[in-house]
Amino acid sequence: MASQTTAVPLRAGILGATGAVGQRFITLLADHPGFKVQRLGASARSAGRPYGEAVIWRMTTPLPEALAAQTVVECRPEDFDDCDVIFSGLDASVAGDIELAFLAADHCIISNAKNHRMASDVPLVVPTVNAEHLHAIPAQRLRRGLRRGFLVTISNCASVGVCVAMKALEAQHATLGRINRVNVVTMQAISGAGYPGMSAMDMLDNVVPYIGGEEDKLETEPVKILGALSEPLLLTDLVVSATCNRVPVIDGHMASMSVGFARDSTASQLDAAAATKVAVDAFTNYQTLASTDALSCASAPRPPLHVLSSADRPQPRLDRDRGNGYAVSIGRVRPCPLLDVKFTVLAHNTILGAAGSGVLNAEIAQAMGYLTRREACKH
Ligand SMILES: NC(=O)c1ccc[n+]([C@@H]2O[C@H](COP(=O)([O-])OP(=O)(O)OC[C@H]3O[C@@H](n4cnc5c(N)ncnc54)[C@H](OP(=O)(O)O)[C@@H]3O)[C@@H](O)[C@H]2O)c1
Structure with a gap:
């Protein structure tokens, strides 16, 4: 098994980046040794604006300056082609379809939303409880015709x-x-x-x-x-x-x-x-x-x-x-x-109960060999 702390960090996209969970993802990834934030996605209300203007920052640590200046994009898979992993903090009213579109584009998605949690081929993983369920990823890839992508969900915060x-x-x-x-x-x-x-x-x-x-x-x-x-x-x-x-x-x-x-x-x-x-x-x-x-x-x-x-x-x-x-x-x-x-x-609830489980699940998936750089799998 490989360690997740690679010399070149994996590039992360955050969907729902302006929300409570999205902001927590940003704070947890700010100094992370294995991942760096590459792309920030939210609704059309926020897209096209600098993140620092679109967000009402509620975290107790400062918003990293480089991200404050980054332009928010809409949550379309083609705008996240240079991301190795996608963390979703999308509102449940839109997460279902958007996450399936990213999966169809062979992205690796780790979602906080409830929409796909109970699907029989989608691992629902609390990383300090059932990390071994990530070994369901190969069967999911086979069933859904994916090469490198997967959809893993995080449980309800309670x-x-x-x-x-x-x-x-x-x-x-x-x-x-x-x-x-x-x-x-x-x-x-x-x-x-x-x-x-x-x-x-x-x-x-x-x-x-x-x-x-x-x-x-x-x-x-x-x-x-x-x-x-x-x-x-x-x-x-x-x-x-x-x-x-x-x-x-x-x-x-x-x-x-x-x-x-x-x-x-x-x-x-x-x-x-x-x-x-x-x-x-x-x-x-x-x-x-x-x-x-x-x-x-x-x-x-x-x-x-x-x-x-x-x-x-x-x-x-x-x-x-x-x-x-x-x-x-x-x-x-x-x-x-x-x-x-x-x-x-x-x-x-927003660390182990949400974004933290996302980050830790990604670390485990990488250590297990399921999460790799996106180019590595292109034909
Ligand atoms: N808060 C928790 O403790 C917690 C714990 C576990 C799971 N969850 C789940 O995590 C998800 C996010 O929760 P939250 O508390 O962070 O919610 P939130 O603060 O309301 O944030 C929702 C995010 O979704 C984006 N969004 C809304 N409509 C969109 C659209 N049509 N297209 C693209 N993006 C859209 C919003 O962007 P705009 O700002 O542009 O509107 C915002 O970034 C939910 O599914 C929730 O059930 C939350």
């Missing part, structure tokens, strides 16, 4: 922390049994709705107990992410019940989870306290392919999961930036009187 926790517990399934029931209640940050999102009058001094479409995504995406690598990608028997709330936090999605394990013949009949101890060990010892030296990915968090012992952690403001926003934090692990174990999990 699913990432939930899936990291479940994957860590699954690593102990011989002791705990397979996870078959999950109840999850989220407290999701305002930035998850993009900019400008909900108004201050709606959010200050308030909690909104509804996020359109979110509970459905949280109940279906983990079933694919935790499923097996096969052709087509397999789903698990997992049943997830989700309740999603918007809370007045800028970044960082928190979730309270209760998890139940199947009691089959191979799993021991642990009491709640013993199961809780195994769960804490599972979280503490969690390792992922992306975080091992085998792939040497520049952005991979080491460790990918932080177990916090203070009774009042994790908290979004204090813990969302662990591992540069690529790590998940877990605390309050304890027995659950209804299911088996319950705990609280936190993930940065």
